[in-house]
Amino acid sequence: MLSRRAWLNSAVAAAVWSGLPKTSAIAAEPPKPKLVAAVITAYETGLHADVLLGKIMEGWKQDGGKGPALRLASMYVDQFSPRDLARPMSKKHNVPIFDSIESAITVGGKSIPVDGVISIGEHGDYPWNEKEQHLYPRRRFFDGIADTFQKYGRVVPVFNDKHPGPVWADAKWMYERAREMKIPFMAGSSLAVTFRDPEISIPVGGEIESAVGIGYSGLDIYGFHALEAYQCLVERRRGAESGVKWVQYREGDAVWKALDDGIVSKDAFEAALKLTTSDPGKVRQCEKPSLFLFEYLDGLIGSIFMLPGVAGATAVGIKLKGQPQILATRFEERKEPHYPHFAYLLKGIERMVHTGKVSYPVERSLLTAGILDRALTSRVQNQEKLLTPELAIGYRPVDYPHAPYPDLESDPTMPL
Structure with missing residues (x-):
């Protein structure tokens, strides 16, 4: 069994980066930033929108230093709280906020100029169901995104923060629509790539x-x-x-x-x-x-x-x-500087947007969402054991790295 150091040294993570142009890891110039649109529930200090989008606008450490090869082109914000950060960040970084998902993805135009969409259906004032699932509008967000792709005849990669759904029927629907439309679709938790x-x-x-x-x-x-x-x-x-x-x-x-x-x-x-x-x-x-x-x-x-x-x-x-x-x-869930494990999640998103291919299988998040939904269903059904033929979800894992590799600071070209 290889140690982590031996694995890294053996092929410079060749399996991980195999979908990239051969010269990308040694390119003389950093890659040109790709445009992304964000569809989010709420944006306050410390929320998922802050620790993902803030790194695009203000660098990996959110201190004005270098960051991913991405540029935030637009935002759709579902809810504005008294602690809203979306509007001041919009003004500071000249990122327009639109009042519809379609307008955010088209950046107010009549085509899709962005190269990817980041959907963050986490946090905000939303209802709970009888299973104590927090009913974030992840399906509604994905529906609006996919409808826009269909209307304008262009598909770009989409990242869904945390689990699709959260209700199983919605998670399955999102997955099937992404497959039907051939949308590069990735989802999941920052913990899969954390320290x-x-x-x-x-x-x-x-x-x-x-x-x-x-x-x-x-x-x-x-x-x-x-x-x-x-x-x-x-x-x-x-x-x-x-x-x-x-x-x-x-x-x-x-x-x-x-x-x-x-x-x-x-x-x-x-x-x-x-x-x-x-x-x-x-x-x-x-x-x-x-x-x-x-x-x-x-x-x-x-x-x-x-x-x-x-x-x-x-x-x-x-x-x-x-x-x-x-x-x-x-x-580990580290808080300083500015929740760095989310930088490694963003690194996976960045790679997908640049390559047009998912960094790791969305089926992992789909299966995980299904197990969680079925467990919460069993909870309200007197702890009954539930047969789950719907969770016969097969996939092959990939050797995608986690923190602290790739080094976000040492080489701006390597992390892609």
């Missing part, structure tokens, strides 16, 4: 005997983060990904019963847990423990323990066949 501590290596094609994830905070908002962090590791197992057979939500004593009965590996659980709390011995004092339990079609049991008040981070523990030691890592 990992310690650095671990899960070989593609390795045999995973057990894997346990730990999450915290709200089931919908942070359940997706925990699931996608988990999925970006387990998708590398032998046979690639083929989907999920059933999903069940558990809470209270039923959470610990899964451990005590051996359904979930105690060793993998404990290895992940100690990366999220300074006092793992008090885990069973968690007031509202929850468990997303599911089985992949290849037989691997998936498990995400949501432990608010006990866990303070997202972590995963994995047991590889033939290796006595559990591999475990924590997915």
Whole structure:
């Protein structure tokens, strides 16, 4: 199994950058910025719009330094709060705000001059449903984007922040419409590309005997983060990904019963847990423990323990066949400078806009969204185990790097 350093040195991430022109990594001149339009729910300091779009306008560290080879051409903003940052940023950087999605994508004209669209349906004042899913308008945003493509006869790459949906029917609809229209479509959490501590290596094609994830905070908002962090590791197992057979939500004593009965590996659980709390011995004092339990079609049991008040981070523990030691890592959410893990998410978006090809499969986010939706459905159906033929979602993972590689500061041409 290659160390991370050996992997990087072996091919300068050749597999990752294989879709690029051969000269891009050694080009004498930085690539010319591509134009992007943004469709967002709300824009305030610290919100996802700020830590993504702010990096386009003001550099990777949002300090006026160099940033991605992207230029923000326009914005559509769904809601303006008293703390709105969209209008002052619009004025500061001469980025127009339009009152419709179509106008933002056409930049007020009669064609599509932008090279990509960033859709950020996160934050803002939106309703919740009975499953406690926050009903952000991600489908409405994507519908408006796709309708504009259809009207003007041009398709460009689209990034959807976090999970499509969040309701499963909407997530599936977004995915199918993107496929039908051949839209390069990417989605997902910043945690899949964030800093990992310690650095671990899960070989593609390795045999995973057990894997346990730990999450915290709200089931919908942070359940997706925990699931996608988990999925970006387990998708590398032998046979690639083929989907999920059933999903069940558990809470209270039923959470610990899964451990005590051996359904979930105690060793993998404990290895992940100690990366999220300074006092793992008090885990069973968690007031509202929850468990997303599911089985992949290849037989691997998936498990995400949501432990608010006990866990303070997202972590995963994995047991590889033939290796006595559990591999475990924590997915870090750093705040300074200006949430740098979002810079690595933006790097993946930048690459997609320049190449016209997704940086990693959207099916990962689709499957993750489906597991989360089915778990929240099981929750309101008396923790019933739900068969999930709709989640037979197959894909092959790619070796896309995560922080701190590529180095955002050292070489402006390499990250593309």
